[in-house]
Amino acid sequence: MAHVAVKNHRHGVLNPKAQFQKEITLETVLKSAYVADPLKLFDCCPFTDGGAALVLASEDVARRHRRAIWVLGTHAATDTMFVHEKRDLARVAATERAAQGAYRQAGKTPTDVDVAEVHDCFTIAEIVATEGLGFFEPGTGGLAAEKGWTSLGGKLPVNPSGGLKAKGHPIGATGAAQIAEIVTQLRGEAGKRQVDGARTGLTHTLGGNTATVLVSLFGRD
């Protein structure tokens, strides 16, 4: 879990709009105080002041715009609010259902995704999300972070913006901010945190005790 925090802070340094543009070490995370075992202070995202906006257009209008990014698929799914009713505490059923719907609509698979912004409200949430979205097998998302596969330069960069952990979590604006980052990446305008050649991007937004999840896929011409 600590590797996720270190990675997202490292990405945040490259994002001039991130709340925390400061690198941390594994020691910073592991020596921080417990909030709720086993989560420590640096496993938790901050609350952030911030806003985000999206411009949506019809296909006709978008076709006249050379910087248009296409919504390939978007799917929402729900689950019970109660933690004691979750069928498996180590998985997020709503993420898995929303992902399946979004991939189906887009005609894509997890291996088509070049860059993803996922809801890392806590480090473990990013790990479980990367598993639920089909990037890694259940139980191996932590290893993927440790190996650097989800870092910029890795096989599938996750949260190049710094994620909720370092970019910040302006609660109601987070979903739009994730999409704004993916649009920026797909346009090739992400500067030092650009994922080279990104053509397909994914956003994963979660709320209400993992009871509501929205997964969307985006692509460029």
Added chain:
Amino acid sequence: MTERVINLKSFFEEARAGRLTGIRCGGCGELAIPPKEFCATCQKRDWQPVPLAGAGTIVSFTVIRVAPRGRGGEVPYAVGVVKLEEGVSLLGRIVDIPFEALKAGLPVRFRPLQIDTQTVIGFGPA
């Protein structure tokens, strides 16, 4: 649609008296706790109350060190998901067990807790 046989208010009144009550769906047999409007499995509103023994085992737990607003004076305290022997799970405070002794699979028993004027679901040693 049938009248609800037990609501959240009476559930906590019963709990305060030491009686844990679940509800069983007349449509599909699903057991649930605490009471809710309709069955998430079959969407029926046909609940019957089921007395539960209150015995179970810890499925997962945490120790809250930084509490939500209004609970700061109570930290640290343990919270866990307990699977009751009837097969349904419930979230509650875990008390009178040292934090170091908490583990998945540990047997516990329901007990009502009074925090200020509120009745809270608790579990103590079996």
